[in-house]
Amino acid sequence: MIPAPVLELRAVLPLGVLALGAIAVLVLDLVMLDRSRLFGRSVTRAFVGTLLSLTSAVFLIVVLVLGVQNLVHGSTAVFNVANPLVQLDPLANFGVLLVAGGTLLVCLMSVAYLAELDINHGEYYALLLLSASGMVLLVSATDLLSLFLGLEVTAIPAYVLAGFDRGRRRGNEAALKYFLLGSFASAILLYGMALLYGATGATTLEAIRQAEVASSPLALAGMGLVLVGFAFKVSSVPFHQWVPDVYEGAPASVGGFFATTVKAAAFVALLRLLAVALGEGASWVAPMLAVLAALSMIVGNTMALIQQNPKRLLGYAAIGHAGYLLLGFVAATPEAYAAVLFYLTAYLFMTLGAFAVLVALANRGHDLERIGDLAGLAKKRPALAGALTLFAISLAGIPPTAGFLAKFQLFAAVVGAGHVGLVILAVGTSVLSAFYYLRLPVLMVMREPEGPPPRLHLASGEWLVVGVCALAVVTLGLLPNGLGVDSPSLLPPALDWSRDAITALLASR
Template identity: 35%
Template sequence: MSFESAGYQLLPVLPEIVLAVGAMALLMVGAYQGVRTTGLIVILALVLLVVAGVLELTLPAGKLVTFNGSFIVDDFARFLKIVALIGSGATLILSTEFLTDPSRRIFEYAILVLLSTLGMMILISAGDLIMLYLGLELMSLALYVVAASNRDDIKSTEAGLKYFVLGALSSGMLLYGASLIYGFTGTVSFAGISAAAKTGSLGIVFGIVFLLAGLCFKVSAVPFHMWTPDVYEGAPTPVTAFFASAPKVAAMAVFTRVALTAFPGIMPQWQQIVVFVSIASMALGSFAAIGQTNIKRLMAYSSIGHMGFALVGLAAGTAEGAQGVLVYVAIYVAMTLGTFTVILAMKRNGQHVEKISDFAGLSRTNPLLAFFFAMLLFSLAGVPPLAGFFGKFYVFVAAIKAGLFTLSVIGVLTSVIGAYYYLSIVKVMYFDEPLTELDPVRVELRAVLAVAGLFNIFFFVYPGPLVSMATVAAKSLF
């Protein structure tokens, strides 16, 4: 193989190579220089994420395939990789305060975020079952460690352990499904499976069930959501913000790619699974959150519900449905990061507060913070003209055009029920008697909140760029 052909083979994976080599280099710096380099490593990790994003955008246009078709860079992959990189970068910015605490200077934290992001990028570009599994495990193993990164806190350690045990179970199910699919089709590549799985034999259907069960765990869809509330509550808040944003993007990406490119011939079989999971997730996300008193647990149930809404678009099985999923995921990341920024900003006397009652009278003690939080909550509830409304609008329109009327009606009803608990937080902020003053909000939190909040409020003014990019990305799958 000549140097030119080797270079062309490696060109599509250049952003991933940069992240991998950069993470290894930072690990060496940390190992030799110790915890005093934590701040420097976080800054360099952010730089690496920016460089990877720039490289991703400067790759040649069109569909690039390497490693015998197991790694695909198309418009779909580019769009979601940029969203995942933004999610990871914002998480690192939100984590600076957590990492500067003298008792908790963990230089490995930023490196683990980088490695997890590398796994996400591999997952988004996976063209066969082996690459899918490699990306999924690289993403997940780093997440298990990050969940337990606050070693002195029993809740954080418990969160890491729960996530690890249940994650191992889901990996086993996914592998079993993959081995069944390989056994009945004789190939691991999505294109080969698509050609071989036109008939939908019983073995292949069983394989899909197990494969999708493993992926449902990663997007925390019902009935594989058990870990979400405990892990969200137990993990440090910046880590919870990470869990709720970037990994969801990657898991939703591979969910969509597997369903639409590996099994287009047997859509009725997997569509039933997706419709059931979607309805169950929307219903549980709406009802279970009503009784929560901890804001992080509430956000866990909220994220379960939102993944249900995103799956409505996938259930449609059309290019328009895939476009709806992409728009929804991008808006969801902005809403979630903004909300977790507000949760991180809630500090009294140097202590973080997480009870919903702690938000009482926030409109009088910090009107700007309360306004942005209220707008984010309205957006999560899907109130027009905020960004969250458009996310739901695109997935429901796609589902209606595909004839999934019952699913759409249930989706709208659960959205109305879900609005109750978002609005109850707004009521606490605006109508309850204020508690003592909050600590001043740090600069980096203000910056992230401003970007996420303004994107949410003004998305309706100019939705064109995001929607058109999502349309092009979705069409590249068909």
């Protein structure tokens, strides 16, 4: 008789809810597609899309509420104490909030957009939820096995989403490129994990640090290969070639999903990997990470200067931001890690907001393909132009926005760890980035409108997402801790939570 394991299901509740949501969406889509009617009334395709989007939103909101509750209580749940594959600690809960929040915004802004592109299929939401469940596994993984599974469950639906618009050649190209390079990176990562297992005889992150073999060649090679795999996932130079092509080829809403949610989950997982598996032995990876960070900042921001396609521009900008974020890992102090989490939060809202504006500007079945088409937007759609200006200002890191505060926190923490040269480079590239970010408002205000007029009707979901992102960018910049810890339901104290998450992580190891 095999003894039954003692399981704590609370630790996998967010994962389960999201997986259940994906299945519910699939079944609902099938039922309505089959009958084309609901309760005896015939339904249109657009109605089905709205309903599926709202269904996904309900599941995601449940996960958000769970995450907020866990964070407020600061609780930690381990799924199986005998063999802890996942652990829902404050860091994981912070990650869950980022993942569920990002996916929720993507779901809400996609309804009218999918109809506009004529790809209004229910599987879109199911794939988003499946990918989100993979990310929840990823952010709570404390074992190489669950870490790898999380990455793959995240990535497989993402490959499909990149090519969701099958009729478009660029989309097909993006999906294939993402799939091939992503599989290659996964293979490298897996090879590195196998070497780490060979060097330490353990797969849990905790046991890998306790094995204290950081200097053995096998462990060095293993950790190096794992970092290469992660560098691909977080789109750092020189493993960035897929980023601009995929962001350009994929539908704008999916591009936003990749740029923010998927990336945030990968960064949270990398944080846990470096902080737990390497611990104090992390000093030898710092030079490697410093090179990755410096190259990402320089190449991303320089290449973004010469882009003409807005999605491509955001792709190169995302590479630059990955460079800033990697700075936090170079410093590897608790303050720097907390600053990384706050940066991810701010970055999620400002980048998703920018992509939401692009989604709202999609016209006649096409995304906005040239930055020049933004000309005169301030006259045609002042609210959208204002929102995009706000996001651009925040991305460039100009006060009083979330982007400024996030950069300030991060750079201060990195200077505190003694990496002044890197921060000078980061500030320099930030100034460079202001050129291409501020070109957007200049174009929208100064130039006369040309080209086709924008869509007449904007869906309420698009307004909602742009509004929420704009609000978040301003409030995170002015009130990063909300209105105090006592009223977290109104304005979450993001800054405090990020610090608590790191404190709990470092205390538990």
